Amino acid sequence: MSKARKLADLLDSAGDVSGGKIADDTINSEHFVDGGIDNAHIADDAVDADKLANAINTSIAANTAKVTNATHSGEVTGATTLTIADNVVDEANLKVSNSPTNGYALTAQSGNTGGLTWAEMSTTSAFNDLTDCTVSTAIPTVTTNPSSGVGHVWIEEDTGNFWVCTDATTNANVWSNVADGTRGTVQPSYNADILIVAGGGGGGTNGGEGGGGGAGGMLTYSARQLVSSTQYTVTVGAAGPGATSYSDRTGNGGDSSVTGLTTAVGGGLGGNYPDNATGGDGNNGGSGGGGGGNFSSSSSNPHAGGSGTAGQGNDGADGYIDSLYLGGGGGGKGAAGNQGSGSTGGVGGVGAASSITGASVYYAGGGGGNSNGGPDAAGGNGGGGANGSHGTANTGGGGGAKGMNGGSGVVILRVPTASYSGTTSGSPTVTTDGSYKVIKFTGSGSYTA
Numbered sequence: 252m253s254k255a256r257k258l259a260d261l262l263d264s265a266g267d268v269s270g271g272k273i274a275d276d277t278i279n280s281e282h283f284v285d286g287g288i289d290n291a292h293i294a295d296d297a298v299d300a301d302k303l304a305n306a307i308n309t310s311i312a313a314n315t316a317k318v319t320n321a322t323h324s325g326e327v328t329g330a331t332t333l334t335i336a337d338n339v340v341d342e343a344n345l346k347v348s349n350s351p352t353n354g355y356a357l358t359a360q361s362g363n364t365g366g367l368t369w370a371e372m373s374t375t376s377a378f379n380d381l382t383d384c385t386v387s388t389a390i391p392t393v394t395t396n397p398s399s400g401v402g403h404v405w406i407e408e409d410t411g412n413f414w415v416c417t418d419a420t421t422n423a424n425v426w427s428n429v430a431d432g433t434r435g436t437v438q439p440s441y442n443a444d445i446l447i448v449a450g451g452g453g454g455g456t457n458g459g460e461g462g463g464g465g466a467g468g469m470l471t472y473s474a475r476q477l478v479s480s481t482q483y484t485v486t487v488g489a490a491g492p493g494a495t496s497y498s499d500r501t502g503n504g505g506d507s508s509v510t511g512l513t514t515a516v517g518g519g520l521g522g523n524y525p526d527n528a529t530g531g532d533g534n535n536g537g538s539g540g541g542g543g544g545n546f547s548s549s550s551s552n553p554h555a556g557g558s559g560t561a562g563q564g565n566d567g568a569d570g571y572i573d574s575l576y577l578g579g580g581g582g583g584k585g586a587a588g589n590q591g592s593g594s595t596g597g598v599g600g601v602g603a604a605s606s607i608t609g610a611s612v613y614y615a616g617g618g619g620g621n622s623n624g625g626p627d628a629a630g631g632n633g634g635g636g637a638n639g640s641h642g643t644a645n646t647g648g649g650g651g652a653k654g655m656n657g658g659s660g661v662v663i664l665r666v667p668t669a670s671y672s673g674t675t676s677g678s679p680t681v682t683t684d685g686s687y688k689v690i691k692f693t694g695s696g697s698y699t700a
Contacts, residue, residue, distance in 0.1 A: 348367065451636075451660075507661070576623045608665075
């Protein structure tokens with residue numbers, strides 16, 4: 252066959268050599284055009300490591316064995332373990348579901364993008380979010396009865412006062428103020444009426460010139476709060492002794508008191524005769540003692556009555572300048588002492604009435620002054636001793652002139668029977684007046700509310 256005929260047999264109708272005209276296994280690498288085999292004509296997974304250059308295999312092996320990264324510096328540091336530097340994660344680096352607003356707080360919201368959301372803070376006090384705290388404009392009371400019991404916190408929001416419940420007994424709560432204390436502790440209490448009378452002052456010297464003793468100071472309290480389980484100490488003032496000499500000025504009555512209340516001041520001793528300032532004036536006290544009598548203005552000024560204590564009593568009267576040496580009357584709770592007149596010494600100032608026991612009784616009358624030969628001057632209503640008579644015991648009356656003793660003091664509490672504890676010391680007398688207990692102290696002692 253000719254060469255032309257052989258070539259013609261290899262060509263197809265388009266004049267190309269087709270695969271169907273080439274016998275199997277007859278074309279080798281020498282017959283491929285350079286670059287004629289591209290990626291599209293290489294089957295997947297057809298090239299193995301043996302067909303790769305040694306350099307490529309070496310690089311692959313090196314990277315497979317690598318366990319470290321390149322060393323980083325700056326905001327992210329390290330090689331094996333990478334660490335974010337302090338203070339570099341800012342707002343822009345956070346994945347948050349919404350845009351920030353000044354004053355908002357970042358809150359956890361698991362259903363939102365990034366699980367974080369900027370949210371507005373509540374304007375209500377954070378204490379409202381506590382489960383064992385009450386925030387109120389009111390204050391707790393003994394009947395608040397917090398369900399959480401002891402340890403419950405109560406805040407008075409308009410003052411900042413802060414209480415903690417320390418006793419949760421039903422309707423007898425105790426709340427301790429642990430802030431500035433201006434509101435005090437809230438705990439069970441009840442009201443009581445209280446009378447405090449100090450001892451009356453003694454009368455001036457025996458003779459024709461002594462002044463009457465001043466009444467003991469008298470104080471009354473209505474609906475005064477007593478705190479349950481609190482002990483109130485009671486002091487009852489002793490009677491002031493009458494003067495024993497012209498220079499004796501020690502006869503003021505004793506003070507009376509109750510814990511937490513103003514002290515009632517003992518009555519002032521009545522003045523004496525001497526023509527000098529050492530003993531002629533009445534002493535100051537709850538009520539002042541009357542001044543001693545004097546016979547002549549040429550020898551001395553009138554002897555002044557003593558001053559009373561504001562709110563507790565009144566002044567004693569001045570002694571009268573007269574040949575009968577008229578001593579001034581001692582001051583009483585209700586009025587000042589009276590100056591002598593005619594041949595009679597000064598009458599003691601009237602006391603004041605109290606119905607704390609259930610009956611109207613006068614206390615704290617001033618003692619009567621002396622005269623040289625005239626009739627005895629009366630003491631003031633309320634236990635004041637007349638000239639030559641002692642003041643009445645347990646009234647706080649002033650002693651009459653001629654060295655008479657004043658009357659001892661008294662303290663009386665009037666409490667609801669339903670609240671009366673029965674716990675006392677000092678042996679007070681306890682009586683009942685309607686729905687009240689009347690606790691009368693004629694000596695010192697105590698009452699536990």
